[in-house]
Amino acid sequence: MKTHQIEIQKFKAAANNPHGQVLFKVDALVSTRAPVDGIEPSTLLVMSEQNARVLMNLLKAQFTELDSKKPKSRHGRHG
Template sequence: MKTHQIEVQKFKAASTNQYGQLMFKVDALVTAKTPVDGIEPSSFIVMTEANARVLMALLKTQFADIDSKKPKSRHGRPG
């Protein structure tokens, strides 16, 4: 497995596809990362607080869009 450090520079867009996956268009700096011996290799995503706040807003919007497309639940109705 290759490991990378992914530094998000800017979030440009967010969307969902027909498989229910969230997709984000980003500008990012991607550099190879040497795994540390004895530790499971992992990639890291790094972003500023401002970009993290943009990500949160994009996620909220995408979840609202997904939820609006789901059929209304009949659970919890009296009767």
């Protein structure tokens, strides 16, 4: 498995698609990363606290949009 370090510079946009995926358009620096011996190889996603807060707000907005598209439950109280 190839491992990378992805450093988020800026979140530009967020959207979701019909496949239930949330997509982010970002500016990022991507570099290869050598795996550390004895540890499962992993890719690192690195961002500032400010970008982490932006990500949280974008995720909340996308969840709200996804939830609004789901059919409402018909198991509510009657009469």
